[in-house]
Amino acid sequence: MDFIKNNFLLIPLFFLLMIFAVDKIAFIPKVKNSIMYWKKIEPLLYESREKLFVQLQRDYDSKRSQNQKSGLILGTSRSGEFDTDYIKKYMPDTYTYNFSAPFGSVAYYYYWLDRILEKNMKPAYVLLEIDAVVMSAQAINYQLSYSFDMGFVITHTDINRPRLKNPWKQTGKGFSVADADKYYLKQLFGFYKYPLKLGNIRENQEKKFMPSPDGRIREIRLGEWRENAMPFIDQVNEKKLGGIPNFFFVKLSSEDMKKDAVNTASRNLAHYRAAPTQVVFLKNILNRLAHENIPVLIYVPYVNPIYYKFEKRTDKVYDINKRFRQPFLALLKELHKKNKMKMQIIDLNRTKKMECRKFTDSYHLSGQCFPELTDHLFTEFSKQLN
Amino acid sequence: MLFTTILFLVFFLLVYLVFWSLPKDKRLIWILITSIIFYAAWSIPFAFHFVGMVTLNYFFLRRMHLARTRSQKTIYMRLAVISNLINLFFFKYFYLFLRALHDISGLEIFGKDYFNNYLSQTTGYDYILLPLAISFYTFQLIAYIVDYYRGNIEKAPDALRFFVFILFFPQLIAGPIMRHSDFMTQLLSVTPDEKKTQKGMYLILLGLIKKVVIADNAIVPITSVFADPSSFDTISNVAAILGFSVQVYCDFSGYTDMARGLGFLLGLKLPRNFIAPYLATSCRDLWTRWHITLSTWLRDYIYIPLGGSRRGQVMTYLNLTITFTLGGLWHGANYTYILWGFMHGIALAIERLIWSVPSTSSLDRLKDFLGRHNLAAGGFKYAGIVYTYLIFLAGVVFFRNQDMDHVWEMFGQVFRFTNGTEAASIHNNLVFGLVAITFFFNWLQTKPDWIFLIPDRLRYICIAVIGVLTMLLLGRYSPSGAEYIYFQF
Numbered sequence: 115m116d117f118i119k120n121n122f123l124l125i126p127l128f129f130l131l132m133i134f135a136v137d138k139i140a141f142i143p144k145v146k147n148s149i150m151y152w153k154k155i156e157p158l159l160y161e162s163r164e165k166l167f168v169q170l171q172r173d174y175d176s177k178r179s180q181n182q183k184s185g186l187i188l189g190t191s192r193s194g195e196f197d198t199d200y201i202k203k204y205m206p207d208t209y210t211y212n213f214s215a216p217f218g219s220v221a222y223y224y225y226w227l228d229r230i231l232e233k234n235m236k237p238a239y240v241l242l243e244i245d246a247v248v249m250s251a252q253a254i255n256y257q258l259s260y261s262f263d264m265g266f267v268i269t270h271t272d273i274n275r276p277r278l279k280n281p282w283k284q285t286g287k288g289f290s291v292a293d294a295d296k297y298y299l300k301q302l303f304g305f306y307k308y309p310l311k312l313g314n315i316r317e318n319q320e321k322k323f324m325p326s327p328d329g330r331i332r333e334i335r336l337g338e339w340r341e342n343a344m345p346f347i348d349q350v351n352e353k354k355l356g357g358i359p360n361f362f363f364v365k366l367s368s369e370d371m372k373k374d375a376v377n378t379a380s381r382n383l384a385h386y387r388a389a390p391t392q393v394v395f396l397k398n399i400l401n402r403l404a405h406e407n408i409p410v411l412i413y414v415p416y417v418n419p420i421y422y423k424f425e426k427r428t429d430k431v432y433d434i435n436k437r438f439r440q441p442f443l444a445l446l447k448e449l450h451k452k453n454k455m456k457m458q459i460i461d462l463n464r465t466k467k468m469e470c471r472k473f474t475d476s477y478h479l480s481g482q483c484f485p486e487l488t489d490h491l492f493t494e495f496s497k498q499l500n
Numbered sequence: 501m502l503f504t505t506i507l508f509l510v511f512f513l514l515v516y517l518v519f520w521s522l523p524k525d526k527r528l529i530w531i532l533i534t535s536i537i538f539y540a541a542w543s544i545p546f547a548f549h550f551v552g553m554v555t556l557n558y559f560f561l562r563r564m565h566l567a568r569t570r571s572q573k574t575i576y577m578r579l580a581v582i583s584n585l586i587n588l589f590f591f592k593y594f595y596l597f598l599r600a601l602h603d604i605s606g607l608e609i610f611g612k613d614y615f616n617n618y619l620s621q622t623t624g625y626d627y628i629l630l631p632l633a634i635s636f637y638t639f640q641l642i643a644y645i646v647d648y649y650r651g652n653i654e655k656a657p658d659a660l661r662f663f664v665f666i667l668f669f670p671q672l673i674a675g676p677i678m679r680h681s682d683f684m685t686q687l688l689s690v691t692p693d694e695k696k697t698q699k700g701m702y703l704i705l706l707g708l709i710k711k712v713v714i715a716d717n718a719i720v721p722i723t724s725v726f727a728d729p730s731s732f733d734t735i736s737n738v739a740a741i742l743g744f745s746v747q748v749y750c751d752f753s754g755y756t757d758m759a760r761g762l763g764f765l766l767g768l769k770l771p772r773n774f775i776a777p778y779l780a781t782s783c784r785d786l787w788t789r790w791h792i793t794l795s796t797w798l799r800d801y802i803y804i805p806l807g808g809s810r811r812g813q814v815m816t817y818l819n820l821t822i823t824f825t826l827g828g829l830w831h832g833a834n835y836t837y838i839l840w841g842f843m844h845g846i847a848l849a850i851e852r853l854i855w856s857v858p859s860t861s862s863l864d865r866l867k868d869f870l871g872r873h874n875l876a877a878g879g880f881k882y883a884g885i886v887y888t889y890l891i892f893l894a895g896v897v898f899f900r901n902q903d904m905d906h907v908w909e910m911f912g913q914v915f916r917f918t919n920g921t922e923a924a925s926i927h928n929n930l931v932f933g934l935v936a937i938t939f940f941f942n943w944l945q946t947k948p949d950w951i952f953l954i955p956d957r958l959r960y961i962c963i964a965v966i967g968v969l970t971m972l973l974l975g976r977y978s979p980s981g982a983e984y985i986y987f988q989f
Binding site (some may be wrong): 116117119120122123125126127129130132133136137140272277278279280283289292295296298299300303304305306308309311333376377380381384385430431432 | 960
């Protein structure tokens, strides 16, 4: 055996083990906290969904005994500002839990629906946020880092997924092998999940006057501010069931808004193709909802009209109508017909009903507009439920 | 399986451990089995197809070996080459052929959608899928067949070595395109070699940095510009073109480094495919440094059979143009690739024309002056690098854009000094920084064995430091992971 006679052949293996061992330093909490940029609160929001799930489990039976039902919002950061108390105006006997998370995707929605249903906590309704971006390949990246669990990924990976020209024909369990691989890379390699940036470490150590959870302004280390944000998020979870309703609004100049629209559109919409993984999870989530007889409201998030012009274009570069909207609606129609499910679809970009048009960027409606958005979405839907 | 995945890491660990544990005479069988598994991980039906093609070629080789007359041998050689070309044409060029018919006739029956509908109705398949690595293995098969026919391979074909030669997984997907002389003799006896192991580790790390840290990050700012050039200003279009030169070099040469590194870890040396191409001083020089195994293949199996430079000047220029146009076509089934190849063919022909200008006393005086003044010679050398890089960049516009409309749009944006219809711009400084790093990597390729200048005892430490640095850079800079450009070939 050459390993014995030529022991240098073992060096690459030791080398790999050494790299693997050194990499684990990134998982040490103190190291992780000093590496992770203080403004990066997305991991905290994803983590807070686990706590929200525990809260839902805790509340479910007690609320059911009081004839209260639970509703579910599954979306991205664009759905994070729905107010569960405001929704009660339309559904007085329902507590709505908001599992939305930054850069969410349909795969992420399915994950939470699956977990909730596995625990027999059937929601009275589900609100799904879906548009071209949520159905894109890059939409899954954040969840591969901060969400899912190994069991879910293993049981929902398609080993030999056929390569179809039309992604809308894809079926299966969910993830591709490439998605699963990326997930395992993130779980196994610390510096891949928490990249080392010296600038971030330096900035995390700086001290500034920042708002603290008790509402006062204090001088704190920026890294600590992020750590302290978790109790605030927990409070919001407790009171607002995962939503973060607010009146936050920063007005961008029309020039900046236009630049943002162009960059965002060229990044996310040019030569668009729906991700097969997201299509599979979309079919699976709708079939699951139909099977459980859960009414679903699908809403296309209201975006900045300057950006929306790119979605309306029908040229070689941008043709969201042909590449997303048409096959998406055809799929919904097909599933609706097959499953006879209670489903409503609302696209306020097309109905032009929204009067409040304040956007913090191309994608995000200001929190100030959410009461009106809620009115538009739930007026008809709540009638259907009742 | 991409080299940069967990799945491949586990796969290769297993390959490596078993390979060096097995007795010498069993190693090739293990490599063959694992190479088939590697390909089957992409598609099981196409793994059968691939093995079938290799078997068919081996059958023709055996018939050539057993042929009693030269004409019989010729028939089998031609059958083998034609089979390979038909295979390549069907999977890779059929849609281009249909498109050409459609463009000429305007008939819907030649439209891609019409054909795909028909295909779907009759066979259940949506479209003709391009098999992984078909361009590479086809050329490798043809090279072997023709070399055998020409008598450059003396021994009778050995089945196991032939199959391993074609199927060897590190070089399968994106080259280098190997010749029998590169590889076959090594397969007779694979023995451990410490220097190969060290070089293998170093090349894998270097390849990872080039591919994941540089190439994948170059994609991010430039994709939106190539998607819609008219929206972006002149500088962004220029930056996008530069960015693609970064991406294509670091992607392809990074992948080749990893392929060679994996080969070295298994005790096998694969040929170099890049030698500082961006430091080339002429287009002719460029093609001795860029995708070397392809350019030598084109020379030996197209240019020389066409007559090369043996049939007068005009035929030489024509042969160069035809050879490189076909080289462009090899890269992709699109008019843009054909024009890219044609452009390089013309550039080579023009250079050849200029170099063939008869010597004059003025020219002699100039050459004398350059010889005496190194600075002037140096100046000409740098001028040559700039000129060649500019030609390469012009070619990038054809190579990267999806259709001719985008090509002309991009050229228009570059030369009109405009803000673009949407006054959009990209992160240009990032691109310019990446260009500088790319030129550093080019320079590094002129010192391929620098690692062996380090004393033995320190060499492993040096590799370990590079390894930790690579790990940190990969974590810091790896985006979501882009596919290799040359996978599409």
